[in-house]
Amino acid sequence: MAEQSRTNQVEDLHLVNLTKRFGDMAAVDDLTITIPAGSFFALLGASGCGKTTTLRMVAGLEDPTSGSIRIGDKDVTRLRAFQRPVNTVFQSYALFPHLDIFENVAFGLRRRGVKDVKATVEQMLDLVELGSLARRKPTQLSGGQQQRVAVARALINKPDVLLLDEPLGALDLKLRRQMQIELKRIQTEVGTTFVHVTHDQEEAMTMADTIAVMNAGRIEQMGHPAEIYELPKTAFVANFLGQSNLIEGRVAGASDDLIDVTAYGVAFRVPKSRSSATGTAIIVGVRPEKMTVLDALDATKVPDGHNAIFGRVTDVSYTGVSTQYLVRAAWGQELIVFEQNMIVGDRCEVGDDVIVHWAPSHTFGLDGDENINAGVDAAVLALDATAGQ
Amino acid sequence: MRWLRRNAVSIVGILVLVYLFIPISVVTALSFNKPAGKFNISWNSFSLDAWTNLCGVPGVCSSFVTSLEIGLVSTLIATLLGTMIAFALVRYRFRGRSTTNLLIFLPMATPEVVMGSSLLALFLNMRFPLGPLTVAIAHIMFIISFVVVTVKARLQGLDPRLEEAARDLYASPRATFRYVTFPLVLPGIIGAALLGFSLSFDDFIISYFNAGTLVTFPIYIWGAAQRGIPPQVNALATLVFVTALVIVLASQIVQYRKRKAMESS
Amino acid sequence: MAPVLPSTVVAPAPTAGQRRSRTGYVLLFPGMTWLAVFFAIPFVTLFLTSLQTPVPGKSGRYRFGLEFGNYATALAEYWPAFLRSFIYAGIATALALLISYPLAYFIAFRSGRWRGLMLVLVIAPSFASFLLRTYAWKTILADESPITTFLNSLHVLPDGRILNTSIAVIAGLTYNFLPFMVLPLYAALEKIDPRLIEAANDLYASPATSFRKVTWPLSMPGVVAGTLLTFIPAAGDYINAELLGSTKDRMVGNAIQTNFIEFRDYPTASALSFVLMAAILVLVFTYIRRAGTEELF
Numbered sequence: 001m002a003e004q005s006r007t008n009q010v011e012d013l014h015l016v017n018l019t020k021r022f023g024d025m026a027a028v029d030d031l032t033i034t035i036p037a038g039s040f041f042a043l044l045g046a047s048g049c050g051k052t053t054t055l056r057m058v059a060g061l062e063d064p065t066s067g068s069i070r071i072g073d074k075d076v077t078r079l080r081a082f083q084r085p086v087n088t089v090f091q092s093y094a095l096f097p098h099l100d101i102f103e104n105v106a107f108g109l110r111r112r113g114v115k116d117v118k119a120t121v122e123q124m125l126d127l128v129e130l131g132s133l134a135r136r137k138p139t140q141l142s143g144g145q146q147q148r149v150a151v152a153r154a155l156i157n158k159p160d161v162l163l164l165d166e167p168l169g170a171l172d173l174k175l176r177r178q179m180q181i182e183l184k185r186i187q188t189e190v191g192t193t194f195v196h197v198t199h200d201q202e203e204a205m206t207m208a209d210t211i212a213v214m215n216a217g218r219i220e221q222m223g224h225p226a227e228i229y230e231l232p233k234t235a236f237v238a239n240f241l242g243q244s245n246l247i248e249g250r251v252a253g254a255s256d257d258l259i260d261v262t263a264y265g266v267a268f269r270v271p272k273s274r275s276s277a278t279g280t281a282i283i284v285g286v287r288p289e290k291m292t293v294l295d296a297l298d299a300t301k302v303p304d305g306h307n308a309i310f311g312r313v314t315d316v317s318y319t320g321v322s323t324q325y326l327v328r329a330a331w332g333q334e335l336i337v338f339e340q341n342m343i344v345g346d347r348c349e350v351g352d353d354v355i356v357h358w359a360p361s362h363t364f365g366l367d368g369d370e371n372i373n374a375g376v377d378a379a380v381l382a383l384d385a386t387a388g389q
Numbered sequence: 390m391r392w393l394r395r396n397a398v399s400i401v402g403i404l405v406l407v408y409l410f411i412p413i414s415v416v417t418a419l420s421f422n423k424p425a426g427k428f429n430i431s432w433n434s435f436s437l438d439a440w441t442n443l444c445g446v447p448g449v450c451s452s453f454v455t456s457l458e459i460g461l462v463s464t465l466i467a468t469l470l471g472t473m474i475a476f477a478l479v480r481y482r483f484r485g486r487s488t489t490n491l492l493i494f495l496p497m498a499t500p501e502v503v504m505g506s507s508l509l510a511l512f513l514n515m516r517f518p519l520g521p522l523t524v525a526i527a528h529i530m531f532i533i534s535f536v537v538v539t540v541k542a543r544l545q546g547l548d549p550r551l552e553e554a555a556r557d558l559y560a561s562p563r564a565t566f567r568y569v570t571f572p573l574v575l576p577g578i579i580g581a582a583l584l585g586f587s588l589s590f591d592d593f594i595i596s597y598f599n600a601g602t603l604v605t606f607p608i609y610i611w612g613a614a615q616r617g618i619p620p621q622v623n624a625l626a627t628l629v630f631v632t633a634l635v636i637v638l639a640s641q642i643v644q645y646r647k648r649k650a651m652e653s654s
Numbered sequence: 655m656a657p658v659l660p661s662t663v664v665a666p667a668p669t670a671g672q673r674r675s676r677t678g679y680v681l682l683f684p685g686m687t688w689l690a691v692f693f694a695i696p697f698v699t700l701f702l703t704s705l706q707t708p709v710p711g712k713s714g715r716y717r718f719g720l721e722f723g724n725y726a727t728a729l730a731e732y733w734p735a736f737l738r739s740f741i742y743a744g745i746a747t748a749l750a751l752l753i754s755y756p757l758a759y760f761i762a763f764r765s766g767r768w769r770g771l772m773l774v775l776v777i778a779p780s781f782a783s784f785l786l787r788t789y790a791w792k793t794i795l796a797d798e799s800p801i802t803t804f805l806n807s808l809h810v811l812p813d814g815r816i817l818n819t820s821i822a823v824i825a826g827l828t829y830n831f832l833p834f835m836v837l838p839l840y841a842a843l844e845k846i847d848p849r850l851i852e853a854a855n856d857l858y859a860s861p862a863t864s865f866r867k868v869t870w871p872l873s874m875p876g877v878v879a880g881t882l883l884t885f886i887p888a889a890g891d892y893i894n895a896e897l898l899g900s901t902k903d904r905m906v907g908n909a910i911q912t913n914f915i916e917f918r919d920y921p922t923a924s925a926l927s928f929v930l931m932a933a934i935l936v937l938v939f940t941y942i943r944r945a946g947t948e949e950l951f
Contacts, residue, residue, distance in 0.1 A: 061553050081556040082565075088557045094550035098572045107568075108558035140650065153558065402760025405753050406775055409832060412790035413782045419793070430793050470685035481678025489682065492689050498882070498938060499693075499931065500890020502907040506914055506927040507696035510703040513920065530692040533685055591784050593893065594907075598914065610785045614897060618789065626783045633781035634774075641770050 010037040011072030013058070013161050013193060018067035020053050020217075027053040029217035031067070035161075035195060035210075040187050042196045042208035044241070046378035050217040051197045055163050058195065060084045071160050082111070087154035088163040092170050093146050095138035101125070101149055102134040108157040124156040127186065144175045151183070155190060164196040168203060180206050199382040201241050205229070213237050215375070229287075231364055233276050238285050238366065239375035240382070245291075245335045246372040247284045251277070258360060264331040268307045270365040281368020289338040290362040293325055296353035308357040311335065313348050323347055327356055413630065420623035427617035439620035446619040452609035453625055459521060459605060460589040463528035468582045470529070471536025472574075478537070479544040496534045504531060505598030512599065519601025527599045528592060532585040539584060543577025587633065697931070704924035714918040721921065728925040732909045736929070739905040742820065742895075743888035746827035750835040750884050751877065753828070758839035758876070759869075763848060776836050788826055788897050795822050795898070818900040826894035834883035842876025843869075878945045886934055906930055 013035040020028040028050040035041045043051040056062035058069055060081035068077040076084050087108070095104050105124055106117045114120075125131045128148035138146055147167060154162055167183070168176045184207055187194050198204050204211050205225040212222040213236070221228055221237045229242055238244035249263025259275055261268040261284055268284045275282065286307070293313075294301055302308050314334065315326035318341075325337040325348065337356055348354055393400075419429050423436035444450035474493070477483065496504065508527050512519060551573065555565040593607035600608055610622055707719035729736070761772045779787065795802060795816040805811050816822050846869065854864035892907030906926055913923035 059553075059557055061556065081553070082559045082561055086557075088554070090550050090554055090557075092550070094548060094554040096551060096554070096569060096573075107555070107560070111555075111559040111561075111564055111568075157558065398756050398760050399764045401756040402764070405757040405832075406772070408753075408829075409776065409779050411794060412787040412829070413779055415790035415793050416782055416786050419790075430796065470688060473681040474685040477678045477681035481681065482675050483678040483682065489686060492686065492694060496689070496693050498886055498934075500886055500907070500934065502890040502892065502910050503700075503927050503931045504693070504696075506910055506923060507700035508692060509914060510920065510924055511692070511696040511699045514699050514703065526692055530688060533689060537685075587781065591780070593785055594891075594911075597911075607783065607785050610783060610789075614785070614789060618786075623786065626786045630778070630782040634778050637774050637777070638771075641774055645770065 010160060010191060010193060012037050013195070014068075014070040015054070015058070016068045016070065018054065018057060018069065019065050020050070020057060020062065021065045026217050028057070028064075031217070031219065033212060033219060033222065035193060037193055038191050039210055040184070040194045040196065040208050042198060042204035042211045043214055044198060044201060044204040044211050045214035046199055046240070046382045049214045049378075051214045052165060054214075055088075055165055055195065055197045058161065059086055059088045059163055061088075085157075085160040086163060087157050087159040087161075088165060089147075089150045089154050089167045091166045093138075093150040095146055095149055095153070097138055100135050100137055101130065101141070104138065104149055105153045105156055107153060112157075120156060124152045127155075127189070128152045143171050144179060147171065147179060148182070151186065155186070155192070158190075159192060161193045161195060164194060166198055167196070168198075168200075176203070183207060201379075201382070205241075211241075213241060215240070215378070231274055232285070233366070234374070235283065235366055235370035235372055236375035236378070238364075239373070240379045243288055243336055243379075244285050245288060246366065247333065248368065248372060249282055249284055250368075251280045251282050259365065261365075264329070266309060268363065269305070269360040270363045271360060274361075274363065275365025277365045277367045279368060283366040283368055283370055283372060285364045285366055286358050286362055288324075288336045289322070289340075291335075291337045291339075291356050291358045293327065293337055293339055293348055294355050294357065295348065296355050299355050302355060302357045303359075306357040306359055307363060308355055309335065310353070310355050313350050313352045313354055316348065316350055325354075327354060416623050417627045417630075420620050420627050422620055422623075424617070424620065429618050429620050429623070436620075439624040443621055443624060446621050448604065448609055449619065449621045449625065452604045452606045455521070455604065456590050456606035459525050459528060460586045463525050463532060463589045464582050464586040466525075467529045467532035467585050468536050468578060471533045471581065471585075472540050472578055474533070474537045475540035475544055478541055493534050493537050496531050497538075501531075501592075501594035502598075505595040508595070509598045519599055520603050523599040523601070524596050524603060524605065527595045528589040531592075531595060532588055535584055535588065536581040539581035540574065540577045543574050543580075547573055583636070590629070697928075700924050700928055703920050704928050706921045706924075708921075716920055724921045724925045725929065728922045729929065731922075732906060732926060735904055735906045735909050736933075738820075738903065739889050739907065739930075740933075742824050742827060742903075742905060743885050743891075746824050746831070746888050747835075747881050747885045749824070749828045750832050751839075751881060754832060754835040754839055754880065758836050758843050761836075761840050762843035762846075773837075773840070776833050776840075780833055784830065785893065785897075788830060788893055791822065791826050791829070791898055792817060795825065817898065818903075820899065820903050822898035823894050823903045823905075826898045827888045827891060830891070830894065831884040831888055834887070835880040838879035838883060839873065839876040842873045842879075846872045874945065878942065882938060882941070886938070889934060890930060 015031050015033050015035075018028055018031040019026060031050075031054060043054060045051045053062060057064050060076070060079060060083070064077065068075055070076065071085065076086075096107065099107070102121055102125070106121045109117045109120060122131060122134070125134055128151060130145060130148055130152065133141065133145065138149065141149065147170075150167070164183075168179050171179060180203060183194075196204070196208060208225060210222065211225050211228055213220045213228065215236050220240075221233045228237060232238035232241065232244065235246060238246060247263045247268070249261040249268060251259055252262045252267070253260040254272070257272050258269045259272055259277075259282070261270055261282055263284060270282070270284060277283070284307075296310060299308075299310075309327075309329050311327040311329045313325055314328050315324075317324045320341070322338045322340050325339065327335045327337060329335060335356060418432070420439050421435055421437065422429055422432055423434045423438065425431070425433040438445070474489075478486075478489070483489075505527070508523075508530070509519075511517075512523055517523065547570070551569055552565050555569040556562075560568060591607060592605075593611060596605050597608055597611065604612070606625075610618060613619065613622065702718070703716070704724055705718075705720050705722065706716035706724075707721045709715040709717050757776070761769060761776070765772045793799070797815050797817060802811070802816050805816070806814060811821075813819050816825070850868055850872070851864055854868045855861070859867060889905075890907050892905055892911055895903050895905045895908055910923050910926045910930070913919045913926065917923075
């Protein structure tokens with residue numbers, strides 16, 4: 001069973017109507033996705049969004065309430081964990097403390113009755129650059145080394161799918177960056193499908209070629225990182241993945257490819273192709289780094305056709321690469337603006353009256369029924385979780 | 390003066406430790422004594438008689454062996470039964486959990502004299518002959534709880550992800566138990582067994598109630614206390630004390646070395 | 655007493671869950687049966703025995719009865735022994751707490767890398783025979799021993815001696831169960847973050863105040879566990895009273911033992927044993943209620 005699929009070409013992973021309920025609560029709610037063979041797929045979401053439960057169901061460590069899991073044409077829903085051609089890199093690694101590194105890595109092969117494991121294990125340890133530490137115990141290794149053992153222990157079995165559960169969560173920031181690149185390298189080398197669960201949006205964007213943003217047991221949006229970031233389809237995604245300014249308005253009219261929107265008496269324009277609004281209520285969205293801050297007296301310098309808002313600066317923080325402004329619009333909403341520090345000297349100060357503008361092509365429209373604060377708390381929680389580790 | 394005040398806790402602490410060892414040093418010292426009369430209570434003159442002739446007094450060594458045998462058998466059975474209970478408590482859902490917990494906790498909160506006498510009441514009423522069997526039954530009964538508590542603590546400290554990792558790495562439930570769970574819980578089981586053995590070996594009260602004519606080492610000492618304890622008893626007790634101390638210290642040193650090796654890498 | 659497990663999480667896969675629970679019962683069965691038959695049921699026979707009446711003309715033979723008067727006669731004769739048991743055990747427990755606290759504190763906060771060794775040294779005395787250690791106090795507290803001579807020179811001993819007085823019995827009890835006090839105290843103290851004490855000092859608490867307001871309350875679970883683990887065996891003990899005390903210092907344990915094994919007066923012995931257990935249970939549960947640490951078990 002497991003042995004056959006290993007010799008086959010890598011195949012797609014299909015989750016079909018996958019649902020997991022704990023009591024009345026649906027941890028995973030009717031999830032249907034296809035993860036292409038050989039891709040690096042990230043499930044991104046705050047804790048409790050169902051991403052880990054999804055992963056555990058794929059691993060066979062949790063039974064789905066309903067739905068099915070297929071690898072290629074093969075239904076693995078009812079197979080037990082040890083019968084599935086799927087391996088996991090556990091959060092905080094779960095290395096066997098009583099076995100040395102060699103035996104940890106050899107564990108899967110031995111359980112499947114492979115006789116001569118030495119060459120394979122050594123080859124695997126070389127791939128993760130740990131050949132010299134084969135006879136150490138896991139506790140004698142640094143966090144980054146343990147992490148690589150965990151990857152080697154899973155990959156040596158040549159699984160159809162490798163699951164990574166917050167694999168870098170326990171590492172410090174610098175090591176995390178290094179391991180991100182390392183994992184990407186390994187994935188390219190072995191070509192296995194990687195399914196990566198994380199709450200860290202930066203990690204997901206750096207590593208994955210497809211991201212699925214999960215919230216309350218459902219997928220909010222799925223796609224290439226840049227695509228999701230540039231054109232979020234829901235307020236949750238707009239707020240959870242990076243930051244956004246979301247302004248509630250109403251559709252006032254439309255031209256060829258632009259929608260005219262009025263919000264708080266200000267006119268905005270949103271490209272039709274970038275709007276997911278269905279009714280007359282619409283939310284105008286823009287990413288903070290797409291905006292430019294000008295002194296209110298320089299209003300004439302705003303390019304023609306740009307969206308623009310008058311306001312007053314309430315906070316300025318200099319972060320080195322950029323300067324972050326909080327600008328209070330006339331209707332009281334605070335907008336966040338990132339400006340690259342391209343010029344030396346004059347910057348706006350707290351209390352300055354300013355005008356903030358951006359191109360319509362950087363504007364996106366969301367359905368007016370959405371809550372403009374969705375995902376804000378989740379993003380803060382995820383940040384806290386990252387900082388706490 | 391200031392030094393004294395700052396280190397008062399440490400000084401008192403060490404004095405208490407010393408106090409703990411006073412009676413043991415007396416026991417050891419008296420094993421090298423040649424008692425003046427039949428009671429080996431006060432120092433008379435140095436002698437190695439007790440050590441060179443450990444079994445010189447009738448009954449001493451046979452009672453010692455009896456205690457060893459009962460200790461081994463009781464420990465073996467109690468460790469098995471207690472470990473099974475600990476696994477059930479930590480790993481399985483079942484009805485009557487609070488009753489189960491109560492029945493495990495109570496033996497540890499019951500004075501030995503009550504346990505010993507109630508068990509004797511049972512044996513008397515059932516006309517069950519007293520002897521090695523009844524003593525072993527009693528020992529197993531009171532050791533089980535200690536084994537459950539010790540093994541349960543170890544099992545609860547076990548990261549559930551280790552077993553999940555094993556299952557994920559193609560280990561069947563049986564293989565998971567054999568290659569991961571059992572080796573990781575083993576130190577707890579060994580610790581429980583050592584504790585159980587020392588409890589059994591040193592038990593007097595419960596044994597005395599249920600021994601009939603059987604003489605265990607503590608029962609021998611109790612009897613000898615009336616007519617004078619021979620120094621051989623002191624020598625054997627010293628031997629047991631030193632052996633146990635060496636075992637425990639050795640395991641401590643091994644742990645210490647492991648930690649050291651970990652830190653240095 | 656056992657914390658109720660959260661039952662809100664419902665077993666999702668019924669077939670797998672049931673099979674696992676059956677294994678659970680199989681694992682529990684032998685051990686729990688052993689405890690039921692040789693620990694729980696004996697209490698029933700103990701109670702029944704305490705109500706038995708003598709078979710006329712045959713000493714040492716009893717038959718089924720409902721002689722509740724056995725309790726009255728037993729208590730009438732042995733209430734001083736009962737009282738002594740609880741007083742001696744109470745004093746010994748208080749002394750043990752007083753002695754153990756500095757040692758536990760020292761191990762938890764001041765012993766550094768010697769901590770493991772210190773803990774071994776606390777347990778080590780238990781490796782030597784309980785009876786012999788108690789017997790050794792006979793030597794230490796004997797009439798001409800340095801300690802008795804010293805205390806007599808201060809004229810603090812009411813009888814001019816220690817051995818064969820209640821002082822010796824209490825001293826023996828205090829000594830014998832000391833590890834049962836030190837270990838839970840240590841376990842509780844060790845969990846205290848030393849920064850809490852530093853914070854208290856930083857917030858203008860004198861060492862005495864920070865002990866009273868921070869360390870002591872946080873060590874409460876250890877104090878409760880330690881006092882129980884010391885008091886219970888001390889109250890039931892009769893070895894110390896037998897070896898170190900005089901006939902005037904006999905405790906209830908002595909009475910149970912002699913009645914059971916020497917006089918073969920099973921009903922009286924059983925009645926005493928049953929009352930002792932009941933008294934201890936009542937005491938323990940009120941104490942735990944009062945101390946508010948029910949999660950202890």
